[in-house]
Every structure is written in structure tokens, then in C-alpha cells.
Amino acid sequence: MKEKIVEVDKLSFSYGENKVLDDVSFYFERGDFIGIIGPNGSAKSTLLKLMLGILKAKEGSIKLFGKDIEKFDDWKKVGYISQNVREFNTKFPATVEEIVGANLYSSMGLFKKLNDELKGRIQHALSIVDMNGHKDELVGNLSGGQKQRVFIARALVNRPEILFMDEPLIGVDIDSQNKFYNLMERLNKEYGMTLVMVSHDIGVITNKVNKILCLGNRNVCIHYPENLKEGFYKEVFGGDMNIIIHEH
Amino acid sequence: MLELFSYTFMQRAFVMGIIISVIAPTIGLFLVLRRLSIIGDTLSHVALAGAAFGILTGIYPVYTAIMFSLAGAIGIEKLRREYDQYAELSLAIVLSAGIGLASILISLGNTNGIMAYLFGSLALVSSKDILVVFVLGMFILFSVLYFYKGLFYIAFDEESAKIAGVPVKRINIYFSLLVALTIAISMRIVGVLLISSLMILPVATSLLIAKSFKQALIYSNLFGIISVMIGLVLSFYLDLAPGGTIVLTALSILLLIMLINHKRK
Numbered sequence: 012m013k014e015k016i017v018e019v020d021k022l023s024f025s026y027g028e029n030k031v032l033d034d035v036s037f038y039f040e041r042g043d044f045i046g047i048i049g050p051n052g053s054a055k056s057t058l059l060k061l062m063l064g065i066l067k068a069k070e071g072s073i074k075l076f077g078k079d080i081e082k083f084d085d086w087k088k089v090g091y092i093s094q095n096v097r098e099f100n101t102k103f104p105a106t107v108e109e110i111v112g113a114n115l116y117s118s119m120g121l122f123k124k125l126n127d128e129l130k131g132r133i134q135h136a137l138s139i140v141d142m143n144g145h146k147d148e149l150v151g152n153l154s155g156g157q158k159q160r161v162f163i164a165r166a167l168v169n170r171p172e173i174l175f176m177d178e179p180l181i182g183v184d185i186d187s188q189n190k191f192y193n194l195m196e197r198l199n200k201e202y203g204m205t206l207v208m209v210s211h212d213i214g215v216i217t218n219k220v221n222k223i224l225c226l227g228n229r230n231v232c233i234h235y236p237e238n239l240k241e242g243f244y245k246e247v248f249g250g251d252m253n254i255i256i257h258e259h
Numbered sequence: 260m261l262e263l264f265s266y267t268f269m270q271r272a273f274v275m276g277i278i279i280s281v282i283a284p285t286i287g288l289f290l291v292l293r294r295l296s297i298i299g300d301t302l303s304h305v306a307l308a309g310a311a312f313g314i315l316t317g318i319y320p321v322y323t324a325i326m327f328s329l330a331g332a333i334g335i336e337k338l339r340r341e342y343d344q345y346a347e348l349s350l351a352i353v354l355s356a357g358i359g360l361a362s363i364l365i366s367l368g369n370t371n372g373i374m375a376y377l378f379g380s381l382a383l384v385s386s387k388d389i390l391v392v393f394v395l396g397m398f399i400l401f402s403v404l405y406f407y408k409g410l411f412y413i414a415f416d417e418e419s420a421k422i423a424g425v426p427v428k429r430i431n432i433y434f435s436l437l438v439a440l441t442i443a444i445s446m447r448i449v450g451v452l453l454i455s456s457l458m459i460l461p462v463a464t465s466l467l468i469a470k471s472f473k474q475a476l477i478y479s480n481l482f483g484i485i486s487v488m489i490g491l492v493l494s495f496y497l498d499l500a501p502g503g504t505i506v507l508t509a510l511s512i513l514l515l516i517m518l519i520n521h522k523r524k
Contacts, residue, residue, distance in 0.1 A: 063422055086424040093418050103292060103415055104466060104475040113412040117424035123408035149470060
């Protein structure tokens, strides 16, 4: 049996009086490529932030690499591409190298200097996303697709074992999207990286992932793409959102 | 020109000026990039109440200003949690408290010396001021160097910084302390009403030309130093308040760089 990297047990979460997750349980195994889908407001991003400890769960437990999220501190194993990357200040005076290097915080010594080994890791991460020639450019001057690749490099620089992505393809052109999925396939197959990706584009994502975590009606269900029956999309996204029928 | 250096008070003013001109824009850069530039204004009004309290009670005003602005920084953090959807409201409340308290304290007794804290003064810089500014200035500078990477990452993307292992909460609280200290030690030369300008204007100028974060920091310091040096010389020869000459010099540099940038385009 594969190692369980993320374990969520009886998790509930509310925004004030509004309960968005109710007694949710699931797990992700090493090497999984998981797509998290669901209608707007179904708490996809909330669930991601809970798994990363950005939001605190009041009921239930979340474990990363077998350790309770409250006590988890081995953040080098975790990569994260947030939705914020699209909203960042494009006038922020930082180069590609500075942004990617910032994620090496935990690997830097007491005075947080970048030694040759760490500089090499920045180069390597940039070469994986084919952005080596842009390391001295201001991030704000890059195109949407290039920025996205920089943020992937930033997540990869720590050589994480799991990569969480929150809608990474919004505002990215088709060509860049294809490159993105090719890269994800490489990371998943070659590097054995576990990938967790929130997306609203279920048409594409269901063809790329090996598990689908479907959110709706404050609950989750795991599906496998090969078992998706006809009418699945309509059940998840169409008509009355309160009526979602899952068959397993 | 060199005659101004023959005066002890000018030598002191220049030593203090150099320290402040490095610290204020350094702290200012992180404030601007986090869109928190108004904090400087808020805490300087609280520091004014502190200075007035010091003058009234006979305690060294820089110490009381430090205590008041620290209390102000803590107040902002507490209120921010109370009004999490209206972050700027916490600043407005603390600013009101500071200015209200300052006006009451100033009207309570003999606070004639308060003008020197409002607009800055060269003549009143004592050797004790130099020592305090030097010690605290070095403390602020080394703190920024130590937390540089963390502060940079938080300014760019706080959420990702947290995942990368940056102790965001701890650094944020520590940074508030540094802002409060910077304001308290800058007020002797620049004056409380103009401190935030010295924190912001050199940064605004550097952002027009910087091609990296490191450059933004270096240019901010450079423009800060030039503004303070020219401002102090003008203040001496024209007999004007140093705060005003420093800030107007910083503003002139900003306008000049803007003009050059426009001509290039």
C-alpha cells in the first residue's frame, strides 16, 4: 500500500454561520495526481488552505506526511502555487531569481544567504520550467504564461514531494496550458511528485489526473476518471446544485 | 561650505542625519510594498503625544516617544484583528487617539519645546540624542539585515511565505516594533509631521528606476542620504526647519527622476 501523504478526517469548516464543509474525510497517496473540482463557492480553495494550515480547522483533523497540520514544520516537502500570484503587484521590484530564491527560506542559514548550492537549485528550477534566460528580469515585466512558470519554479525550488495548486491556469493561454500539463506529467511520472490541483476546467483536468475530488453540498467524493459515467458534469455543475448524486 | 562642520551641533546633526537617512527609507520600502505607508503617519502622531508627555514630566522625550509609538503599534495590531474587514480603520483609530492625546498633553502645561519635535531642530541635538540614535539605529539596521529575506517574502506574498516556513506572525510583530523605533529616533531631526515623508519619498523615487529588490533598497538609501545631506545644508544656511528642507529635497529628487523618465519615453 502506498504512503498516505494527506489524511483528512471528519473535517468541518464554517465561515461564521455558513458551514461550507461538513464531516469530510479522504486521503491522498504518494504519486497521486488529484484534481479538485466543484461549482463556485463549494470551498475548493478553502479545502486547499485548510490542508496547508493557512486556515485553521475547528472540527476534525488534517495530517501532512503523517503529522498533524498544527505541528507540521517540514515545509520543504510542500510546494504551493496560490491564487494570489495572479493578483500580485506587477510593479513589485523583484527579479525572477529573487522571487524563486525567496522560497528557499527554510534551506538558508542563520543570516539567510544564498550559497552556491542554493543558487544552483534556483537555476535548476528555472531550467525545468524553461525560464533560465529570464532570471534577471523583473517579474512584473513577464507575460502571463512566463509568470506562471516562474511561480511553478518557485514552488519547485525546494524539491517538494507534494505540490498544491489553486487554479493555476486562469489567465494563461492555450499554448502555455499545454506546456503546463506536459510539465505536470513529467513532475508526476519522472520525479514521483504528488500533485493536488484545484480547477474549474473539469473538461481538461479529468483527462489528466488519476483521481478527482469532487466538492458539492458541503461534502466530497473521490472519483476515478475512467469510471466517470455519462451525465457526471451535469450532476456536478448543472442545474440545482443541492442535488448531486454520486455513485461509487 | 566647510564652516558648517565647525559647529558641534551641525556635526551631531549630520551624524544623526546619516543614520536616519539609511533607516527611514529601509523601513519605508517594506511599508510601501506592503501598502502600509500610512502606518508611518499614524505612529508619528502617537510619538508626538509621547514627546509631549516627556516634556511635561521631565522624562527624556525620545524614550517616552518610543514607549507611546510601541503602544500605538500594538494597538494597531489588536484593532486590526477586531476590524479584519476594514484594516485601515485600525490606523484611523490609533491616529485619532494619538493626535487627541497629543493636543491635550500640549495644552496641559509648559510644552514650548514641542515645536522642535514637530518640524525637527538642528540646534537642540544633544550628545545623548546621538548615543540613543546610534544604538537604536544599529539595532534597527541589524534587525532588518537579519530578517531581510523574511520581510521581502512577506511583502511579496504573505501566504506563500508562510508555507515556505517564514515565521510571518513573529516577523510582523517585530517589524511593527522597528517601525515604532524608527519614528521615535527620527523625530529629533525630521520632526514627527515629516518622518513618514522621509520613509516614503526616497522609496517612491527608487521604485521608478529599480530593476531588482536589491536595487530598490540601495536607491532608497541613496536618495534618503542625498535628501538629508542637502536638506541639512539648506536648513543651516537658510535658517529653515530641517524637516521641511529634507522632505522638499526628497520631493525635488522624485520630480527630477520622474521628468527624466518621461523624457526617455
